[in-house]
Amino acid sequence: MLMTKNKKILLHVCCAPCATACVERLLANDRDVSLYFSNSNINSKMEFEKRLSYVEKIAGIFDVGLEIDIYRHDDWLEHVRGLENEAEKGLRCVKCFEWGLRRTAQKAAALGIESFATSLTVSPHKNSRIIFEVGNQYSGFDALDFKKQDGFKRSRELSKEFVLYRQSYCGCEFSIN
Ligand code: SF4
DSSP states (O other): OOOOTTOEEEEEOSOHHHHHHHHHHHHHTTOEEEEEEOOTTSSOHHHHHHHHHHHHHHHHHHTOEEEEOOOOHHHHHHHTTTOTTOOTTSHHHHHHHHHHHHHHHHHHHHHTOOEEEEGGGGOTTSOHHHHHHHHTTSTTBOOOOTTGGGHHHHHHHHHHHTTOOOOSSOSSGGGOO
């Protein structure tokens, strides 16, 4: 994976477990990383706060900055209206990526950070090609595929080492089995 040395990057983090291997790799490549927790897709405020608390934990472990977006689940539901019955990896997820990546692009611009990426690409449950298609709509998107080089395996190892909460569903109420 080619990365530019010492370049600032805002990393959209879906959850702490996925973020671990991404942050480790970015730091190893001398990127100046800040995290952005923007996850209005999460089904309840309680779950949002729980996942956020573990993201705060890894921000401390890696000593990186953390920005937190407001929780607007009702607006997110409106954004995906009509796609509630889509299977995971379907059109609802594309709209969900749009929501998170657009907000991350806006936040990066507001902070004067020239590029942004997302931890979503570390998961084998997410299609990186589709995430890249969505991300490339926004200026500054860095198409980093964190699942390469055993990224997901590394995220599992680090999650265990840091004793992180590993949720059993993606995030929205439609992903709960
Ligand atoms: S399953 Fe996950 S990616 Fe898909 S819409 Fe729900 S929260 Fe978003």
